[in-house]
Amino acid sequence: MVMPLNNEHELHGRRRSRNVGLGLVLVGFVALVFALTVVKVRQGDSLEAFDHQPRVSILPRDEAAEAPAAQAPAAVEPATEEAQQ
């Protein structure tokens, strides 16, 4: 019996099903993480994390120290930051 070499075994169909399936899952995961990022950024939560140097903007809020500054305009804040250092 002569069998052409390009004849496809049933095994190849099974492999293709795995490859295509996993490919779709990975593409879907990438899309999901991207969409998740867009939603998280648009919600406007703090995106800053520790960057090997303490910054006032990510330190826990000190309510007592902030109380007098609360009524002051926002523009004053950089000055208070310098005063603390």
Next chain:
Amino acid sequence: MSDIHTYEGAPEAEFRDYVALLKPRVMSLVVFTAFVGLWIAPQPIHPFLAFCAVLFIALGGGASGALNMWYDADIDAVMRRTQGRPIPSGRVSGAEALGLGIALSGLSVMMLGLAANWFAAGFLAFTIFFYAVVYTIWLKRWTPQNIVIGGAAGAFPPMIGWACATGGVSLESLLMFALIFFWTPPHFWALALFMKEDYHKAGVPMLTVTHGRAATRRHIFAYTLVLAPFAIWLGLTPVGGPLYMAVAVVLNALFIHGGWRILRRSEDQAQADGYGAERRFFKLSLYYTFLHFLALLVQHGMGTW
């Protein structure tokens, strides 16, 4: 001579065999209850984040299903209902299932933490541990109360959903837990009464075998009595309302009535009518959870108390 039939004995897995490892039918219940828990919670959550949270809770449930299939492959090979599963049928190796289960567990927990919050992620990790290790590995083959313990694992998803939105646990989420927790034993024991699978041969202690079928009937009725107050109590919390109350009262009356009928029957009577009452009770139990959670969802849309 070269052998062109080398692969015939061990068919390679298709993609759907890996999907089957995640127990998609169990997953559908997890998806529904987790979604309801998340959606009816008092804190609103962005719809896409809700979608992601439910997806990763379901994936975590699927991962624990794969771990369960890895550990229980010996039992599955003995029982007729489960012989066609990917591992007993030889399409997927046990090691592959273990790897998939562990990888998806880690992925789902991390992604849930990033999408929702880390309390919910920790809760999901605990649920996977509870189902795969506490239930499957430690207790399933050791005690006829295995169904009760497995029920706890199945009852966590609405609590995780609630935790995704609120970041914690509250009375409502505990009562949703109780609703599934006390529902599971009568649901499965009714099935055990008429399915008569050879759990004994597989080495799994089932109440019907260890304590007899009459004791199983008493247990079913007792659980329907315990379940009802929790279902009604959930209706009195802020997530309840008139519609949920009406649904809960009717369904629990039917459930207790069904449990009572099962209790009053002898095994001979049951055999005479082909386990009709037990089958009807099992079917009712499927509607029971679905309609309770659907009622919570609709009640939320209509406005609660």
